[in-house]
Amino acid sequence: MRDDDVRSSCFAALDVLQAKWGPDLPYAALVEGFSFRGRRVPFLNRSYGIYRSAEAQRGPAALSVNSSYKQDRYRDEQTPDGVLYRYQGDDPDNHFNRWLRSAHLLDVPVVYFVGTRPGWYRPIYPTFVERDFPRELRVLLTFGKMRGPYDEREPVHIPDEIERRYVVREVKQRLHQAQFRGAVLPAYRDRCAICRLQEVRLLDAAHIVGDAEGEGDAVVSNGLSLCTIHHRAYDQDLVGVDPDFRVHVSHRLLDEEDGPMLELLKGFHQALIEVPRRPSLRPDRGRLEARFARFAAAA
Numbered sequence: 324m325r326d327d328d329v330r331s332s333c334f335a336a337l338d339v340l341q342a343k344w345g346p347d348l349p350y351a352a353l354v355e356g357f358s359f360r361g362r363r364v365p366f367l368n369r370s371y372g373i374y375r376s377a378e379a380q381r382g383p384a385a386l387s388v389n390s391s392y393k394q395d396r397y398r399d400e401q402t403p404d405g406v407l408y409r410y411q412g413d414d415p416d417n418h419f420n421r422w423l424r425s426a427h428l429l430d431v432p433v434v435y436f437v438g439t440r441p442g443w444y445r446p447i448y449p450t451f452v453e454r455d456f457p458r459e460l461r462v463l464l465t466f467g468k469m470r471g472p473y474d475e476r477e478p479v480h481i482p483d484e485i486e487r488r489y490v491v492r493e494v495k496q497r498l499h500q501a502q503f504r505g506a507v508l509p510a511y512r513d514r515c516a517i518c519r520l521q522e523v524r525l526l527d528a529a530h531i532v533g534d535a536e537g538e539g540d541a542v543v544s545n546g547l548s549l550c551t552i553h554h555r556a557y558d559q560d561l562v563g564v565d566p567d568f569r570v571h572v573s574h575r576l577l578d579e580e581d582g583p584m585l586e587l588l589k590g591f592h593q594a595l596i597e598v599p600r601r602p603s604l605r606p607d608r609g610r611l612e613a614r615f616a617r618f619a620a621a622a
């Protein structure tokens with residue numbers, strides 16, 4: 324038996340939470356659950372990974388699966404076709420794994436909650452249990468699309484394998500960026516390295532040497548925690564950071580007339596960025612140098 328109504332309510336509630344918090348959600352916001360026919364229904368079960376609501380759901384299939392930011396023995400393995408998600412425990416027929424199998428057999432959409440840092444999750448939906456490998460104690464998760472007008476979006480399972488792989492690649496890139504951000508921001512105590520703004524919803528993890536240049540490692544030492552304004556300015560080479568952690572503002576900006584927003588950028592010329600306390604997490608000087616050469620050429 325399918326229970327699409329519960330799933331629609333769950334996805335709509337996640338849309339609302341993401342509008343409020345951005346793409347990553349704090350567990351404190353998730354723990355309240357979502358409203359369905361007058362009751363609050365939890366989104367996930369952090370202890371067991373695989374979750375179904377006995378109270379709200381009439382169908383037998385899981386509603387969500389989740390992975391901790393600590394990628395231990397339950398590490399999800401990414402493949403070009405999707406993500407291999409490990410069963411709960413070693414018994415393929417325990418009730419958790421039966422819920423997973425039902426989601427596969429009924430072809431119902433679930434939410435895949437990925438831990439990006441302690442207490443934060445990125446929800447990916449709709450996710451489908453595409454294949455079941457009981458002997459390997461794993462399933463293959465793939466990702467669909469939400470289609471339709473804003474208030475009536477419907478989860479769609481993509482039948483075409485090539486189109487599905489394309490969506491899988493997009494999701495994996497988003498997850499990669501989310502996990503990079505989840506590692507970089509805490510190292511900077513959730514502040515912009517340049518202006519010290521402390522508002523997690525306005526902070527990004529900027530790559531020092533970007534993905535396009537082939538060295539876009541998702542290590543903290545290749546990142547800077549920057550507010551959205553400073554991130555954009557850094558990407559446009561309007562602001563640079565030299566290997567001694569000093570901020571340089573482009574002449575293109577310094578020579579312009581004053582204005583309150585411009586001051587936000589110009590005021591940090593020659594200031595030092597705030598770097599993580601642990602030396603191993605600080606920006607790598609070699610990478611800063613390579614990137615700063617590009618800034619100097621543009622400035």
Ligand SMILES: [Zn+2]
Nearest residue numbers: 515518550553
């Ligand atoms: Zn800033």
